[in-house]
Amino acid sequence: MGNRAAVMTGLGMIAIEERPVPTPGPRQAVVRIEAVGVCGSDTAYFKVGQIGDYVVDGPLILGHEVAGQVETVGSEVTNVKAGDRVAIEPGTPCRDCRECLAGRYHLCPELEFLATPPYDGALLQYLLIDSRNLFPMPDEMSYEQGALLEPLSVGIWACQRANLNPGEHVLITGAGPVGLVSAAAARALGAGSVTVTDVSDFRLDLAKSMGFATEKSQAPSERRFDVLIECSGAPGVLAEGLRRLRPAGRAAMVGMSKEKAIALPLAQLNPQELTISLVNRYAHTWPIAIELVSSGRVDVNPLITHHFRLDQTEEALTLGSHVPDSVKAIIHPQQ
Numbered sequence: 001m002g003n004r005a006a007v008m009t010g011l012g013m014i015a016i017e018e019r020p021v022p023t024p025g026p027r028q029a030v031v032r033i034e035a036v037g038v039c040g041s042d043t044a045y046f047k048v049g050q051i052g053d054y055v056v057d058g059p060l061i062l063g064h065e066v067a068g069q070v071e072t073v074g075s076e077v078t079n080v081k082a083g084d085r086v087a088i089e090p091g092t093p094c095r096d097c098r099e100c101l102a103g104r105y106h107l108c109p110e111l112e113f114l115a116t117p118p119y120d121g122a123l124l125q126y127l128l129i130d131s132r133n134l135f136p137m138p139d140e141m142s143y144e145q146g147a148l149l150e151p152l153s154v155g156i157w158a159c160q161r162a163n164l165n166p167g168e169h170v171l172i173t174g175a176g177p178v179g180l181v182s183a184a185a186a187r188a189l190g191a192g193s194v195t196v197t198d199v200s201d202f203r204l205d206l207a208k209s210m211g212f213a214t215e216k217s218q219a220p221s222e223r224r225f226d227v228l229i230e231c232s233g234a235p236g237v238l239a240e241g242l243r244r245l246r247p248a249g250r251a252a253m254v255g256m257s258k259e260k261a262i263a264l265p266l267a268q269l270n271p272q273e274l275t276i277s278l279v280n281r282y283a284h285t286w287p288i289a290i291e292l293v294s295s296g297r298v299d300v301n302p303l304i305t306h307h308f309r310l311d312q313t314e315e316a317l318t319l320g321s322h323v324p325d326s327v328k329a330i331i332h333p334q335q
Contacts, residue, residue, distance in 0.1 A: 004333070005124035006313035008060045011049050014314040022128035024074040029131040031086060035143035036122050037065030037150065038316050038329040040176070042115060046317045052256075054117050062317070063123035063331065064090040064114035067146025070134065077131040086134040087146035088122070089153075089286050090114035106283040113281075123313060125333045135286045138294045144330050148181070148300040149289040154254060155182035155229075156289060157282035159189050162227045162252040163275075166190030171225040173217070173241050174232030174255055175203035177303050177328050182229045182254065183212050188297040195223070198232070202325045210302055231255045239264050242274055250275045303328040309335040 003021045006014050024030050041051055042062040049056040070084045080086060093100050093108035100108050115121025137146050155178065164170065170186045172179050175198035183194045196207040197215045204214045215221060217232075218240070226249055228241040233255030242251055242264065253276060292298040306329040308316040316329045 001126075003124060003126045004310060005061050006063075006310050006331075006333075008046060008056065008062055012047060012314075014046075014317070016311050019124060021126050024072055024077075024128060024131075026074040026076040027131055028128055029073045029077055029080060029134060030071045031068040031088065031127045031129060031134070032071045033066060033068040033122055033125060033127050033333045035067050035147040036063040036331045036333065037144075037147040038063075038319070038331065039065055039151070042121075043317050043320065045115070045117070056117050058118070060115070060117060061120035061123050062115045062313075063121040064116070065147045065150040066090065066114070066122040066127070067137065067143040067149075068127070071126060073131060080131055080134045080136060084134075085137045085139075085141075085143070085146070087137050087149045087286060087290065088114075088127075088129060089133045089135065090122070090150060091281065092130045092133055104283060106281045123310065123331060123333060125310075135290060137290060141290070141294050144304055145293050145300055147330060148303065148328070149286060149293065151178050152181045152185060152289045152293070152298060152300060153282040153285035154178050154279065155185035156189070156285045156292075158182050158229045158231075158252040158254050158279050159185050159227075161277040161279050162229060162250045164189055164191060164227050164250075167192040168226035169193045169224075170195070170227045170229065171241060171244060172196045172212075173228065173230045173237050174198060174234070175200065175207045175214075176231060178254055179229075179231035180207060180210065180303055180327075181298070181300065182231055183207065184210065184298045184300070185292070186227070186229065187212075188292050191227075195225070200324070203327070206302065206327065210299070225249065227251070229254060233257045235259060235262075238262060242269055242276070245272065245274055247272045248274070250277065252277045252279050254279045304330055306330070307332065 093105035228251040
């Protein structure tokens, strides 16, 4: 049994290499990887080699949106068994520090997150991971849907960070994959209405086909909202979105701006007593995400526009730059 991996060997370079098939420790499992979604962070590492303080300084395996089948488990594993189809939460915390013990394991200073330097990701055939990161999927859920539970988790966590209440009106800025799953999460969690904005007509049409109200970015509008979920990271969008919130409105900032500092008109916003929450991944979201997708309350299938084999990883990572009408690519390491 081999273990082929798509390894980023330099900026814009992918090589298919053979890696050892791992052996699980007592609390670990080896997962046969069936589907890996391509995220904007993967593309950024591949093209630029850096996201904030995380710098690629050697060979790196990308990919953190992932699902597969359990191959083998360690001697102390009780939550999954060989043959289980599982979705994988990509961050492994220490489980012992102050943040972990308070339930904020996603803020663990020792968190090992797939495909975040220096830790390898999941673009390989067999992945070794802590079994507590594995969540069995219902039979009716596909591996592709399982991989997209990761971006859906970002959307669920954004809604929780914004303290979304049933019946409230939500503005989503940015209709990329995370914006669309955030919109889907908001609707499933009881939003009274969800409006999505973007500059791309293709993405707005996709949002409309998924049942959301849409607006072209920066188009004049008097509509006001209770909750803003900012997913674009584009300059000025957060400030403009905040202006559209009603008094006591809440915002969750998901999209990371490439600028180190963002200007906000606080003198104008302060009288409204708005709340801005930052979003750093997620915590405790996989069980919710599985229920939302398996029950049909969230449909992630419209986001999947392209499929690739492992040896087409480079093509998958550069898809967005030459196919503007693409949303989410899925790589299948077993093909």
